[in-house]
Amino acid sequence: MAVIGFVAAAFGVVTQSFAGTAGAAEQAVSLWSDADVPGTVDVDDAQPVELGTRFRADRGGDVTGVRFYKSAANTGPHTGSLWEEDGTLLATVTFGGETASGWQNATFAAPVTIAADRFYVVSYHTTAGHYSADNNGFAQARDAGPLHAPASTPERPNGLYRYGSGGFPTSTWAATNYWVDVTFVPSAVTTPSASPSPSVSPPPTGGAFPDAGNTGVPDGVQLTPYTGSCSFRTDNQVIDGKIVDCADILVYARNVTFRNSVLNRAVMTNAADASVSVVDSEVRAGATTWAGVGGSNLTVLRSEITGGQHSVRCDGNCLVQDSYLHDQFNDPDSAFGYHNNAFLTNGGSGMVVRHNTLWCSPPDNAIGGGCTADLALFGDFAPVENVTVEDNYLHATPGGFCGSFGYNPGKAFGDNPTGVVVRGNVFGRGANGRCGGVGPTTSFLGTGAGNEWAANTWDDGGAVDPQ
Incomplete structure (x- = not known):
């Protein structure tokens, strides 16, 4: 583990202002100024190591280079x-023309454009060690104008390192700040157009399936930080146009709505009668075994869900429509291999999954982890009843199948799925021509009461029959 046996220095939230004029060229900004100095300038550790900082920007713009304190x-x-x-x-980029100590700067050969409110990692590699570091530097967030380095949490750690010859740093120790910084030129400020009303905002048209371009926060919405409680206990509460940075997003009330917002954590209903809607929003659950949106009484409309072990996990009474579910999280360094799905139920009733792009994308790993299916209905804890899966695009997946539809006699409640309607879906063939590693479908019980299979096709034509 990196950084032991030196003085801990706790940092509060520090804010710097960088004024911008609409339409004017913006100046480069960073998380720290040249006057900022580490509490511990030299850690007595001579091993080669990659050190990094996780960050995001309120506005899109160009990352022009990397800084670190030497x-x-x-x-x-x-x-x-x-x-x-x-x-x-x-x-x-390789650093050149360095001074003996202090802040060092290197500029990329070409600027890298980044999106607003998405997390990135900036890092540097040293072959000599002796880096600067302060324990608990990311016990709280670092905010500097449009740039934000989040506080370190188990699900989204900050203060990152990787010993060896280099590579993406993922380890963390004591929320340590290794004094790695970014140079960023934000896009010019523009006046946002009025937000469209979600009640009249149309779903994707012309037969197109949902993707990153037609789901999530609509163009023109101006996002501001959410500053309220992360335990949502007020019925009919609406969170509109916000960036929600919470350790957990737990919903205890009825009819809580996140609209036109970016949620940088997983969302879960946490009471029997709790209900939540995610509308025209982006859920970035990140590195967690929670589902991006999970529990009972869920509504997901025109939203993009990434991260989490599963994109959506429904225990009953769920509508997922016109949404893009992809890029789940699977930790290749965990002690066991766990499985991913874009949509999962372990039993329940009253589910509609309509006109989405469902894509389980993590590759298999050496410890048995990876995708099960784009959509999986399993009778583990309750019978699978009254589930409609229609007009979706099931993307080719490294998992065994693109769809698993509830008939698993080996499971406690898996011998009699009923009311399972699968119609009008399109299955991507993928490189192997089968959609999944074994085939497109499994576990559909044609003789079950109310079960229906109709008009499901391959993306290049031809019927897909249940297996």
Whole structure:
């Protein structure tokens, strides 16, 4: 583990203002200024290591380079990198012309455009160790104008490291700030147009299936931070046009609605009569075994759900429509291999999954983890009853099947799924021509009361029959 045996320095939330003029060129900003100095400049650790900071920006713009604070013994060489939150490398640069110590700067060969309110990681690699670091530096968030480095949590840690020759840093220790920074030029401020009313906002038209371009927060919505309680206990509460950064988002009340918002945590109903709607929003559940949206009494409309072990997990009474469910989380370093699905129920009734793009995308890993299906109906804890799956696109998946439809006699309640209607869905063939690793479908009981299979096709034509 990185950084032990040095003085802990707790940082509060620090805010800097950077004024911008509409239409004017913006100046580069960073999380720390040149006057900021670590509490511990040199950690006596000579191992090669990659060190990083997780961050987001309120506005889109260009990341132009990487900064880090250098001790005199941290002789390098040094390389800087920018990553997507999933570990995709966006850019790298070698530092040159360094001073003996203090802040060092390197500029990418070309700026990297990033989106507003999405998390990224900036990092640098040192072959000599002797990095700067402060325990508990990310016990609270660091906010500097349009840039934000979130407080470290188990589900979204900050203050990241990886020993060795380099690569995406994912380990963390004591919410440590390793003093890695970014240079960012925000886009010019524009006056947002009026937000469309979700009640009249049309679903995707022309037969197109949902994707990142026609789900989520509508264009023109101006987002502001949500500052209320993360335990939602007021019936009929509406959260509109907000960025919700909570350790957990737990709904105890009836008819709570998140609209035109970005939710940077998983959402769960946490009482028998609780209900939640996620409308024209983006749920970025991140690295958690929670579902992106989970529980009973769920409504998801025109929204994009990423992260979480499953995108949506329904225990009963759910409507998921016109939404894009993809990029679930599976930890390859966990002690066991767990399974992913875009939509999952372990038993229940009263579910409608209509006109979505369902894509379970994590690859299989060496410990048995990976996708089960895009959509999985399992009678583990209750019978599967009255489930309608229609007009969806089931994307080719590395899992065994694209759809599993409830008939699993080996499960406690899996021998008699009823009212399972599967119609008008399109199955992507994928590279192997089968949609899933084994085939497109499994576990549909044609003789079950009220069960129906109709007009399900391949994306290149031809009928898909239940297996």
